[in-house]
Amino acid sequence: MTATVKDVAKKAKVSPSTVSRVINDHPSISAETKQRVRKIMDDMGYFPNVTARNLGKQRANSLGVILPPLDSRERLGNPLYLELLNAVNATAAEFQVTTAVASADNSATLLENVIRMHRQKQVDGFILAYSEKDDPVSEYLFQNQVPFTLIGRPAKREADIIYVDNDNQLLGKQATEHLIEKGHKNILFASNVNQEVIFFERYFGYQEAMMLQSLPTHQPLTMLQPEDYVQFPEVIKATGATALVVIDDIFALRMIQLATLHGYKVPDDLSVISFNNSIFATLVHPYLTTIDIDISDLGRLGTQKLMEQIEQKQSSGVQLVVPHHLVQRETVRSI
Known part of the structure; x- marks a missing residue:
């Protein structure tokens, strides 16, 4: 037979209303009483009816x-x-x-x-x-x-x-700086989106890193239409790019496939760095150098x-920045 609030109250020698207050963690009940009643609830196998409780609070509980x-x-x-x-x-x-x-x-x-x-x-x-x-x-x-x-x-x-x-502008900057440290001077930023805030932030970070080193910045290589993929080899040739900063891991794999299709070997001819450190980063060789965003x-x-x-408990806007770290693998080489 399933235990009820009255059963718990009887064994704990308190009123049913006190048990209800313990369930709702009411501040009027002492910590000692809460601990004692909760132990009895556990011993008796009693589980509060959360749905009913939240109906009273007009909460969906979801x-x-x-x-x-x-x-x-x-x-x-x-x-x-x-x-x-x-x-x-x-x-x-x-x-x-x-x-x-x-x-x-x-x-x-x-x-x-x-x-x-x-x-x-x-x-x-x-x-x-x-x-x-x-x-x-x-x-x-x-x-x-x-x-x-x-x-x-x-x-x-x-x-x-x-x-x-995350600090996505800093992510874009540090990804680009990693390529610069490896000797790359002509670097492109590649993406398959152009309206997400994350795109603007990471691209701004790329621009900042390049400008601080007095290196040329380029328009983002945005792949939104089929014709954009067709123009890929022309863009690489025209810019003399030796490396790509790519918006995320999945699109980075697509870019590696595209580069291979046009005779560019990664990382020998074209280095690639991306973001997220997803499961895709180590599914196929070369393993992706990427930034883990947690x-x-x-x-x-x-x-x-x-x-x-x-x-x-909170009424105003707040920003919480989650740390990130670089995971070096096989898609970036020194030149």
């Missing part, structure tokens, strides 16, 4: 994780989001809440899903796993005062939005900051 529009195969297969979800789930479990995912293959449908989750009170708040210019989802969350934490730096309202991030820490901190908002 967090929403909003993935970026999955409008490309790279995004759809990016392990970064699975790592992030795993960290969010683990941290949410510590708060005794669950997670739900909002995803779609375009921004309009994604916004509809988020609005539905919010208005139907399916979640108490959201973790937004991306940051883009003119993003309708982040605008909706902000305008409707929905609790949310952003993974990444906001495109605007930095002082008002709670976010956790996505698990981003997910953990993002969840903690969202719970602080939901529990009304």
Whole structure:
């Protein structure tokens, strides 16, 4: 037979209301009483009805994780989001809440899903796993005062939005500096996105590193259309590039394939450095030289900051910078 609040109260020799206050961690109950009642709950195998408890608080007891529009195969297969979800789930479990995912293959449908989750009170708040210019989802969350934490730096309202991030401009700078230290002077920045804040920040970091060394900067090598891939060998030849800073690991593998197709060997002819240190970095040779951004820490901190908002422990914007480190492997050589 399942133990009830009354059973716990009887054995602990307290009132049922005291047991309820212990369950809700009410400050009016002493630490000694809480410890004693909780031990009895454990001994009796009693588990609080979290759903019923949160109905009283008008809480959904769930967090929403909003993935970026999955409008490309790279995004759809990016392990970064699975790592992030795993960290969010683990941290949410510590708060005794669950997670739900909002995803779609375009921004309009994604916004509809988020609005539905919010208005139907399916979640108490959201973790937004991306940051883009003119993003309708982040605008909706902000305008409707929905609790949310952003993974990444906001495109605007930095002082008002709670976010956790790496220093992506510093990442771009240090990746480029690593190539410069290896003797490279003609370096390109390559990306398959051009509206994400992360693109601007890492490209600015690339520009900063090159300018500080009085080296030529180049327009970003953005691969958005099929014709961009066709022009790749012409761009390499025209710039005399010996190295690429690539937006992330998955696209770096695509660039290595493209270079190989056109007769460039990595790293002998073209060095490559990227970001994220995902599982793809060591799936095929040459292993990728990449910068680890600690996505698990981003997910953990993002969840903690969202719970602080939901529990009304924090009301102003805050930036948390997660450390990163370079992982040297096989795609960069000295010249």
